[in-house]
Amino acid sequence: MTSSAAGTNLSALFEPRSVALIGASADPQSISARPLRLMLQHGFAGRLYPVNPKYTALQGLRVYPSIGAVPQPVDLALVVVPAPGVPGVLEECAAAGVRCAVVITSGFAESGPAGRELQQRVADVVTRTGLRVCGPNSEGLFNPVAGVCATFSPAVDPEHGFVPFPDPAGPIAIVSQSGGLAFALLNHAQDRGLGVGAVVSTGNEVDLGWADYVEYQLDQPGTRVVLGFVEALRQSGRLVELARKAARLRKPILVAKIGRSDAGRRAAASHTASLVGTDAAYSGAFRQLGIVRVDDVDEMLDLAAYFSLGRLPAGRRVAVLTASGGAGAWLADLCATRGLTLPEPGATEQAEIRAFIPAYGSVRNPVDITAQAVLGGGFERALGLLAHSAAFDTVVAVGTLVREERFFQTFAELQQTLEGATAAVVYYSYTRASPAVISALAGLGIPCFSTPGRTARALSAAAEYAEFLQRADQVACFGTGIHAWPEPAAALSEAGARAYVAALGIPSPQDCLAGSADDAVACFGALGGGPVALKVQSPDLAHKSDVGGVRLDLRAADAVRAAFVEIVAATRAARPDAAIEGVLVQRMAPPGIEAFVAARREPVLGVLVVVGMGGLDVEALGDVAMRLAPVSLAEAHAMLDELRGSAVLHGTRGRSPADVEALAEAVVRISDMAAALPPNIAGVEINPLLVLPAGQGVLMLDVAIELKGTAT
Numbered sequence: 001m002t003s004s005a006a007g008t009n010l011s012a013l014f015e016p017r018s019v020a021l022i023g024a025s026a027d028p029q030s031i032s033a034r035p036l037r038l039m040l041q042h043g044f045a046g047r048l049y050p051v052n053p054k055y056t057a058l059q060g061l062r063v064y065p066s067i068g069a070v071p072q073p074v075d076l077a078l079v080v081v082p083a084p085g086v087p088g089v090l091e092e093c094a095a096a097g098v099r100c101a102v103v104i105t106s107g108f109a110e111s112g113p114a115g116r117e118l119q120q121r122v123a124d125v126v127t128r129t130g131l132r133v134c135g136p137n138s139e140g141l142f143n144p145v146a147g148v149c150a151t152f153s154p155a156v157d158p159e160h161g162f163v164p165f166p167d168p169a170g171p172i173a174i175v176s177q178s179g180g181l182a183f184a185l186l187n188h189a190q191d192r193g194l195g196v197g198a199v200v201s202t203g204n205e206v207d208l209g210w211a212d213y214v215e216y217q218l219d220q221p222g223t224r225v226v227l228g229f230v231e232a233l234r235q236s237g238r239l240v241e242l243a244r245k246a247a248r249l250r251k252p253i254l255v256a257k258i259g260r261s262d263a264g265r266r267a268a269a270s271h272t273a274s275l276v277g278t279d280a281a282y283s284g285a286f287r288q289l290g291i292v293r294v295d296d297v298d299e300m301l302d303l304a305a306y307f308s309l310g311r312l313p314a315g316r317r318v319a320v321l322t323a324s325g326g327a328g329a330w331l332a333d334l335c336a337t338r339g340l341t342l343p344e345p346g347a348t349e350q351a352e353i354r355a356f357i358p359a360y361g362s363v364r365n366p367v368d369i370t371a372q373a374v375l376g377g378g379f380e381r382a383l384g385l386l387a388h389s390a391a392f393d394t395v396v397a398v399g400t401l402v403r404e405e406r407f408f409q410t411f412a413e414l415q416q417t418l419e420g421a422t423a424a425v426v427y428y429s430y431t432r433a434s435p436a437v438i439s440a441l442a443g444l445g446i447p448c449f450s451t452p453g454r455t456a457r458a459l460s461a462a463a464e465y466a467e468f469l470q471r472a473d474q475v476a477c478f479g480t481g482i483h484a485w486p487e488p489a490a491a492l493s494e495a496g497a498r499a500y501v502a503a504l505g506i507p508s509p510q511d512c513l514a515g516s517a518d519d520a521v522a523c524f525g526a527l528g529g530g531p532v533a534l535k536v537q538s539p540d541l542a543h544k545s546d547v548g549g550v551r552l553d554l555r556a557a558d559a560v561r562a563a564f565v566e567i568v569a570a571t572r573a574a575r576p577d578a579a580i581e582g583v584l585v586q587r588m589a590p591p592g593i594e595a596f597v598a599a600r601r602e603p604v605l606g607v608l609v610v611v612g613m614g615g616l617d618v619e620a621l622g623d624v625a626m627r628l629a630p631v632s633l634a635e636a637h638a639m640l641d642e643l644r645g646s647a648v649l650h651g652t653r654g655r656s657p658a659d660v661e662a663l664a665e666a667v668v669r670i671s672d673m674a675a676a677l678p679p680n681i682a683g684v685e686i687n688p689l690l691v692l693p694a695g696q697g698v699l700m701l702d703v704a705i706e707l708k709g710t711a712t
Contacts, residue, residue: 010208010216012099013134014198015146016075017046020067020098022089023080024050024058031104032080034152035140036061041158044147047072067096074098078140078150083107086136087121094129102150103135109204110137119206126207138203139179142186144168145197155183163190170195171224171308173217175210177202177231185227185297192301193438194308197222211238218242218251225307227300228255233282233604240628243289247472252307252465254292254300257282281602284626287642288635290468292461299457305447306458311424312466313393316340318459319386319423320366322398323374327430327452328366331398334456340463342366343392349385356381366398374399380410384417387425394424394459401429401437401448411440418444424462428455471634487678488707491539493581497705501684504669508700511586513537520564521557523585530555531588534563535702536571540578542704547574553588560585589690589699593648593658596687597667599629599674609671611636611663613645614687621645629674636667649691658691662698682706 019039025032036050036059049072050058053065064070067077067089077098079089083105093101108119119136126133134141140151145168154160172194176182179201186199197220200213210230217223226246233239246253259279286293294300318340322328332342342365345353350363356378362368367386369378379399386395401407418425427433427441427448438448449455492500495513512523524532536549544550548570551563564583571580598610609631612624625639640646640660651657666689673684683706690699 010100010132010212012075013102013132013208014141014143014148014200014216016100016148018049018072018074018076019044019046019148019150020049020051020064020070020074020077020093021080022051022067022077022093024052024055024063025080026055026058031152034157035078035080035104035150038149038151038157039147042144042147042149042156042164044149046075049074067092067098070096075100076148076150077101079103079135080105080152083115083118083136087118087125090122090125090131090133091129094125094131098131100132100134102138102140103133103203104138104140104152105135106137108136108206119204123206131207133207134200135203136206137179139182139201141198141200142183143198144170151183151201153179153183155187165190165195167195168197169222170197171222172196172227172304173214173220173223173225174199174227175202175213175217176200176227176229177205177210178229179203181229185229185300188297188301189304192305193435193442194301194305205234209234209238211242214253215242215245218246218249224251225304226251226253227304228253230255230257231259237606239285239291239605240289243291244472247290247469250312250469252290252292252303254294254303254307255286256294256296256300257286278602278605280624281605281608281626284608284639285605285628287468287638288627288631290465290472292465298454302449302454302458303461305449306426306462307465309442309445309447310426310462311445312469313424313459313463314466315393316463317343317391317393319345319389319392319395320398321379321382321386321395322366322368323371323379324398324400324430325362325366325368327428328368328398331396331428331452331455332366334452335396335459338456338460340456340459345386345389346391349389349391352385353378353382377410377413380413380417383414383425384421387418387421387423390422392423393463394426395421396455396459397425397427399427399429400431401427401433402431404434404436407434407437408440415444426455426459428452471632471638483676485673485676485678485681487680488705491707492705493537493539493541494535494544494702494704495537495581495584496539497684497703498700500705501673501686501700501703504666504673506666506669506686506689506698506700509587509589511584513582514564514585515582517561517564520560520583520585524554524557524560527585527587530560532560533586533588534560534567535584535586536567537581537584538571538575538578539581541571541575542706547571547578586701589701590692592690592692592699594688595649595663595691596685596689597663597670598683598685598687599670599677600683600685601677601681607674607677609667609674611639611643611667613643613648627671630671631668633664633668636664636671639667640664657694659694659697660691661694662696663689663691666698680708682708 021036023032024036049070050063055063077093109116156162174185182199182201189196202210320328320332344364353363357369357373361370369382514520514523531553534551554560600608602608607629608626609629610626614621623644625642649658649660686700686703688701
């Protein structure tokens with residue numbers, strides 16, 4: 001796949017002036033017959049050229065025997081011929097000056113070795129001719145503004161109930177690696193009253209890839225949010241570039257990324273014939289890049305509704321205004337579980353609201369004005385007071401929107417009271433909401449949700465995205481300044497690895513390498529006596545404790561001598577092949593909290609920085625956060641906040657807070673190293689990294705460097 005897409009070519013794809021339908025058929029039941037009929041039914045205003053040597057006319061249009069026989073230039077060719085004929089047809093398209101092709105035909109890399117060979121032939125045509133190709137194995141695309149319906153999907157077929165959008169220039173674009181889901185999302189969005197301006201199924205991405213389509217849609221002035229279904233991403237650099245552009249434009253990308261389970265990874269591989277990266281790495285990269293990951297269709301459409309309509313909040317402070325105590329309380333609980341705060345209104349707002357609600361109402365948060373106050377116009381007044389208050393970033397209006405007459409009686413007042421509001425406003429209707437009411441609210445830039453859980457989820461996602469934007473422009477700091485780390489000539493022991501990473505500037509306890517029992521005793525004395533730890537040093541041992549190569553808390557010279565002898569004997573018995581460089585005598589560290597930081601190559605995304613809790617128990621705890629390297633200090637703190645053990649770092653049950661700032665700085669330093677790892681290093685891990693009490697820093701207790709082709 002090429003690294004970027006030419007905008008003119010994608011204009012030819014989404015807004016062609018002329019379309020050739022190669023393989024068009026007269027059989028109304030065949031897939032190859034539908035695109036021509038759909039293009040006509042959707043009112044395509046450009047020129048249509050059916051191509052098939054079997055016919056002379058279709059749907060009242062002249063049919064041409066080949067693309068070369070078409071008398072006028074063609075922007076877009078829609079290819080629906082048997083798979084073996086596709087490479088030849090694309091050669092003919094390129095020779096005829098066609099700018100783009102959508103290959104709907106399947107039977108390529110997704111189908112096995114023969115299909116992969118056939119797809120390589122298509123790739124060769126692309127490379128040799130410069131023809132831009134969507135697919136193969138694509139379900140096509142839909143652009144309602146231009147009347148382009150280059151697909152066979154029944155989801156856009158008027159004969160199957162498709163109803164055109166009131167405004168075809170919708171703010172939502174859909175880019176999916178699954179054709180069926182691309183057009184399913186279109187239908188679900190329509191059911192929600194959401195406007196979709198473009199849909200594209202990327203297929204096998206022999207040329208144009210998911211990122212190319214997303215970038216083109218981000219460039220469209222009317223696009224506010226892009227929805228993506230992703231099975232596999234092939235180019236990390238492209239993903240970073242794309243995400244940075246989306247952040248600059250303040251246009252969120254919402255992604256459903258499969259591959260969390262073994263079954264999901266198998267399905268993705270068989271469907272797209274591509275590798276799927278580690279799921280945790282994707283999640284971390286998405287958070288870092290501001291790509292919002294979603295778990296299901298409802299969540300995707302809820303967030304699409306928010307981001308295409310609503311304004312981003314300045315923070316996490318939420319006011320809940322309700323006339324139903326139960327609905328308001330339920331929403332308040334769910335907001336709190338998602339990290340949103342519900343402060344009380346200011347004294348002035350409380351006094352003003354108390355003046356027009358019954359005594360049994362509440363002016364706290366949730367603000368329950370009761371049904372009696374609603375009938376007197378109190379809801380709009382209270383909403384205005386809260387939306388203009390400096391105490392809140394978002395106000396949720398909780399009510400019943402089933403009665404259109406009641407809503408529109410006060411609609412003008414609602415508009416007036418929200419003019420100049422400082423807080424974002426959303427609605428949660430605890431009864432079925434009238435479509436006319438939802439549409440009227442959308443006109444004011446107010447999204448509406450149907451359950452408390454979906455409302456809280458949308459509010460949380462909006463707050464997280466706003467926080468991402470606040471730190472998006474920050475750059476890394478506390479880095480090493482080294483951008484060309486040397487390649488180790490051979491595997492390194494802990495002592496060798498510690499010397500290699502010394503430029504990180506992360507301190508370690510004092511130590512001394514001993515080659516004999518006498519040396520160990522001398523080291524013990526040089527370090528000022530106990531307590532010390534002894535650790536065997538070998539480039540062949542990734543886990544020293546597994547072979548009996550570690551002794552801790554030794555406080556006397558005789559104990560050190562005996563431990564040296566025991567460690568060497570145990571290591572030679574367990575691993576007679578291991579080369580022993582000596583035994584490290586190291587001062588025992590003071591009390592602290594064990595964490596770890598690491599740099600790691602991921603096969604698809606690139607080099608990651610990882611931080612977590614655990615020390616020896618890191619695998620069992622699985623409490624880690626990942627990002628693409630390098631990261632800023634703000635991003636490092638965001639990583640630490642994700643850890644389940646973050647509460648321990650901040651002090652719990654009488655413990656003093658740990659030096660979180662020093663830990664965050666260590667993450668930045670190793671992330672800077674990660675971004676410049678030499679090719680033969682697969683990973684670097686500092687574990688444990690001891691986090692001392694606040695103001696006292698961190699200590700690197702152990703470090704390991706894994707070379708490519710070696711096991712940890």
